Amino acid sequence: MGMLKEKVDKSKQKTSDKKEEKDQSELILRVNDLSIYYGSNQAVKNISFDIEKNSITALIGPSGCGKSTFLRSVNRMNDLIPISHNQGEIIYEDLNILDKNIDVIALRKEIGMVFQKPNPFPKSIYNNITHALRFYGIKGKKRLDAIVEESLRKAALWDEVKDRLDQSAFALSGGQQQRLCIARTLAMQPNILLLDEPASALDPVSNAKIEELIFELKKDYTIVIVTHNMQQASRVSDKTAFFLNGRIVEYDDTETIFTNPSVKETEDYISGRFG
Amino acid sequence: MNSKVADRIATGVFIAIATIIVLVLIGLFSFILFRGVPQISWDFITTTSSTVREGGGIRDQLFNSFYILFITMLITVPLGVLGGVYMAEYAKPGKITNFIRSCIELLASLPSIVVGMFGLLIFVNSTGWGYTIIGGALALTIFNIPVMVRVSEDAIRSVPNVQKEASLALGINHWHTIKTVILPSAFPGILTGAILASGRVFGEAAALLFTAGLSTPRLDYMNWNPFSTTSPLNIFRPAETLSVHIWAVNTNGIMPDVEAIADGSSAILVLSVLFFNLTARFVGSAVHRKITASK
Amino acid sequence: MEKQTTLSAKQRLIRSSSKNPGETRGKILVSLCALIIIIATLSITLFLAIKGLQSFIVNGLNPLEFLFSSEWNPTSSDPQYGALPFILGSLAVTLLSALIAGPLGIGCAIFMTEISTSIGKKVLQPVIELLVGIPSVVYGFIGLTVLVPFIRNTFSGSATGFSLLTGTIVLSVMILPTVTTIATDAMSSLPNSLREGSLALGATRWQTIKKVLIPAALPSLMTAIVLGMARAFGEALAVQMVIGNVRDLPGSLLDPSATLTTIITLNMGYTTYGSVDNNTLWSMGLILLIISFIFILIIRYLSARRKI
Numbered sequence: 030m031g032m033l034k035e036k037v038d039k040s041k042q043k044t045s046d047k048k049e050e051k052d053q054s055e056l057i058l059r060v061n062d063l064s065i066y067y068g069s070n071q072a073v074k075n076i077s078f079d080i081e082k083n084s085i086t087a088l089i090g091p092s093g094c095g096k097s098t099f100l101r102s103v104n105r106m107n108d109l110i111p112i113s114h115n116q117g118e119i120i121y122e123d124l125n126i127l128d129k130n131i132d133v134i135a136l137r138k139e140i141g142m143v144f145q146k147p148n149p150f151p152k153s154i155y156n157n158i159t160h161a162l163r164f165y166g167i168k169g170k171k172r173l174d175a176i177v178e179e180s181l182r183k184a185a186l187w188d189e190v191k192d193r194l195d196q197s198a199f200a201l202s203g204g205q206q207q208r209l210c211i212a213r214t215l216a217m218q219p220n221i222l223l224l225d226e227p228a229s230a231l232d233p234v235s236n237a238k239i240e241e242l243i244f245e246l247k248k249d250y251t252i253v254i255v256t257h258n259m260q261q262a263s264r265v266s267d268k269t270a271f272f273l274n275g276r277i278v279e280y281d282d283t284e285t286i287f288t289n290p291s292v293k294e295t296e297d298y299i300s301g302r303f304g
Numbered sequence: 305m306n307s308k309v310a311d312r313i314a315t316g317v318f319i320a321i322a323t324i325i326v327l328v329l330i331g332l333f334s335f336i337l338f339r340g341v342p343q344i345s346w347d348f349i350t351t352t353s354s355t356v357r358e359g360g361g362i363r364d365q366l367f368n369s370f371y372i373l374f375i376t377m378l379i380t381v382p383l384g385v386l387g388g389v390y391m392a393e394y395a396k397p398g399k400i401t402n403f404i405r406s407c408i409e410l411l412a413s414l415p416s417i418v419v420g421m422f423g424l425l426i427f428v429n430s431t432g433w434g435y436t437i438i439g440g441a442l443a444l445t446i447f448n449i450p451v452m453v454r455v456s457e458d459a460i461r462s463v464p465n466v467q468k469e470a471s472l473a474l475g476i477n478h479w480h481t482i483k484t485v486i487l488p489s490a491f492p493g494i495l496t497g498a499i500l501a502s503g504r505v506f507g508e509a510a511a512l513l514f515t516a517g518l519s520t521p522r523l524d525y526m527n528w529n530p531f532s533t534t535s536p537l538n539i540f541r542p543a544e545t546l547s548v549h550i551w552a553v554n555t556n557g558i559m560p561d562v563e564a565i566a567d568g569s570s571a572i573l574v575l576s577v578l579f580f581n582l583t584a585r586f587v588g589s590a591v592h593r594k595i596t597a598s599k
Numbered sequence: 600m601e602k603q604t605t606l607s608a609k610q611r612l613i614r615s616s617s618k619n620p621g622e623t624r625g626k627i628l629v630s631l632c633a634l635i636i637i638i639a640t641l642s643i644t645l646f647l648a649i650k651g652l653q654s655f656i657v658n659g660l661n662p663l664e665f666l667f668s669s670e671w672n673p674t675s676s677d678p679q680y681g682a683l684p685f686i687l688g689s690l691a692v693t694l695l696s697a698l699i700a701g702p703l704g705i706g707c708a709i710f711m712t713e714i715s716t717s718i719g720k721k722v723l724q725p726v727i728e729l730l731v732g733i734p735s736v737v738y739g740f741i742g743l744t745v746l747v748p749f750i751r752n753t754f755s756g757s758a759t760g761f762s763l764l765t766g767t768i769v770l771s772v773m774i775l776p777t778v779t780t781i782a783t784d785a786m787s788s789l790p791n792s793l794r795e796g797s798l799a800l801g802a803t804r805w806q807t808i809k810k811v812l813i814p815a816a817l818p819s820l821m822t823a824i825v826l827g828m829a830r831a832f833g834e835a836l837a838v839q840m841v842i843g844n845v846r847d848l849p850g851s852l853l854d855p856s857a858t859l860t861t862i863i864t865l866n867m868g869y870t871t872y873g874s875v876d877n878n879t880l881w882s883m884g885l886i887l888l889i890i891s892f893i894f895i896l897i898i899r900y901l902s903a904r905r906k907i
Contacts, residue, residue, distance in 0.1 A: 104473065106469065106473060109468075109469070109472070111396070121608070121612075122612075123608055123609075124608050124609065124612055124613075126612070130613050130614050131612055131613065131614060132612055132613060132614040132615070132619070134475055134476070134477045135475065135611055135612050136475075136612055137472065137473055137474065137475040138474070138475025139475075139611070139612075141475075142473040144466065144469065144470070144473070146466060148464075148466035148467060148469070148470040149470075150467065150470065150485060151467075151488070151489060160474070160476075160484065161471075161474040161475060161476050164477075164480045164484075165475075210470070213474065214473075214474065217474055217475055307803050307805075307806060308803060310803070310806075311803035311805040311806070313805075314804075314808070314809075315714060315804070315805070317706065318706055318709055318710040318713075318714050319710065319714065321702075321703055321706035321707050321710060322706075322711075322714075322718070322723060324703065325707050325723065325726060325730075325775065326722065326723070326726055328730075328772060328775075329729060329730055332730075332741060332772075333729070335741060335745065336737065336741070383632050383635060386628060386629045386631075386632040387629070387632040387635075387636055389629045390629035390630060390632060390633045391633075394626060394630070395633075403637070404633055404637060406895075407636050407637050407639075407640035407641075408636060409895055410644075410891065410895060411636070411640055411643075413829050413891050413894060414643070414833070414888070414891055415832065415833025415834070415835065415860065415887050415891065416833065416835070417833065417860050417863055417864060417887070418643075418647065418884055418887050418888055421647065421863070421867075421881065421884045422642075422643045422646060422647060424867070425646055425647075425650060426642075426646065429872065446639055446643070449636065449639070453636070477619055477621060477622045478625075479621045479622045479625030479626070480621055482625065483625075506734075507733075507734025507735070507736070507737070508734070509735070509736045509836050510735075510834075510835040510836050510860075510864070513867075513868075514867055518868075547734055547736045548736075550736045550737070551736045551739065551836050551840070554740055554743055554840055555840060563744070566740055566744075570736075570737050570740050570741075573734055573736075573737060574732075574733060574734075577732045577733070578729070578732065580732075581728065581729070581732050
């Protein structure tokens, strides 16, 4: 396990050097007065907040509070739901990504998403990762091999699967499947990773592994994670936003939220009094 | 007490109905098989039919049936699958989609004789082709397309949504997602449906009477040039299929062994359709197992 | 995979047609297929309507006489074209076969869903699927070789065995699987709470079926019967082989008779394309088409009333 981590760290180091020059507290996403509707039902109500580059932001709150809906709007997955529409803006590199003229395909490549339940394709481990690469015209066995290895290493899965890359992804355990899903997203070199309760469907050991992985990934990526697990939120994230009934009740440094929340609902929720 | 008696009587009636249906099936099958199978011989399958003399076979009819089926499926499967993709993935709820649904519904409920009449009007008379294999195949395409569209749409809709989301979330466009994720997952369903539809097409006769005709020219099975008039592969020749042959022999047949020919042909027809149905089941479950299996 | 950091966000993320070529091609391809389906449907309707109206427009036949006269004498010196016997023949075999196959099919569906689901699944389900698979000419052939002699020998009223009754029986067996399959779907989609609620009140199984389940599933059961009728109405060859094909109105079930489809089947090949005789066949085809439309409307009406 220790060796594995070391390897991961090394491969991480190379890419993160490039980014070092950028300002650490640069804002990558600015949400302005965003509302999201499903038909006439308003799921997200006029929220505004900023997300920093290379940070982990946790979105917490009871079920149906709008946090997943918000997350799915950042890479326009809500477009798949015909009755959904929105107001306000999400600014990403000076562009409102909710605009009609945004190329959602290119956007989703830069803003990747990992879902609650592991959803590998019914293909081999190798092809799960190359699936999207091939669409983007990346060819050549050498090049694909290199990306597959790099992504699997980043997702801390390489050592477990390197001898059986041509086996079906369904043969992996749930936790491995989820790390494969993370790996195939990383292969696209996204800027932002959206994680929708990535560990909630997994056993505690896999859960811990995923958590460890998220912490590692922070060096290279901006991560927004929806979670129901308070310990997880407090352990991995830098900032925490507490959602309630479609609004952000409180948004602050994670430490502040968990030790000294300024709003009573936040305190009630964190201490497990509801939700 | 009264209601209990009524309940018993009713249960008896339902059991009787179920028994009748099973007996009807057993009767039909044993009739066809016991009378027909003894007529089937290598000679019967490999000689040409005769209009007046005894001892005619069904070689050409059998070939025609499979050949028309093949051409029909060659046209219908791509058309039906793409139509199914349109209905399941691209059609937005609204007037146009409703209209297309109505069209499919109407095509599905058209009597096959009406399809045959339309084929006569367009593929036989307007084109000047006369009775041809391609005319028959196009008529059967009209007859088969609603089935293929429905089968494909259902198979595509039953692909788990998470698969589609996974692909789209990676920045892959809709069309590529359809080609590489959705259609492969829907493949077993589409294949099973296509084989079942083949059985239906294979047995169809009314739509072919006025399109592929009631006769077959002399064929030379050594001639593989599809443009030659004596080649079995020529799609611009008339072709009587097995189903049409059964009908024609029974209504106008003047050869002395009409009954034997009809018996044998029916047995082969039913066995073929049965074969299609069993294959559909087998292939469907086998492919399904292979795709979802964890090695 | 290189990062496109050299490109601005605008260049990377604003939609342009050049970025997404496969999508456009795919959309055009599938839309084309949808268009072909529309064109096929419209041209069938249009061409059959034009062709079917020619006997009235070009040949000057009186549509009312065509529909309501029972005199069909195309070959006499004063030809008469009254298609009523065939229209009535079609309606008669359709309704009569629905009367037989309806109760049997629904009864079988009830057996499969309410009495014994295990026998239903293991025995009846495959039986029904096999029955669906038998081609209609085979039904006709068996009717011709078994049923026709049987009726000739059993009923003194039938001289030949070819009769309305023979056609009805053949059609009933043919549409039975259609009715049964749809009725079974209807019965099995009823919520279990309906059964449990009724049984808990002390009702017997039959009372539950009669008073609760059948009323709840009625629109779907009617749909099953109507779909069966549509199939019976459009069937040509199987009926043609056993019904006798005479041009007179049948006086009884044992009289031979004819339907729209059987007359078309028989005469299309023996009449000259474009002649009055031939054109009247196309008018009958148009009637078949219109009645198909009506069946669809009935099915739509029923499915709108479906409660389950």
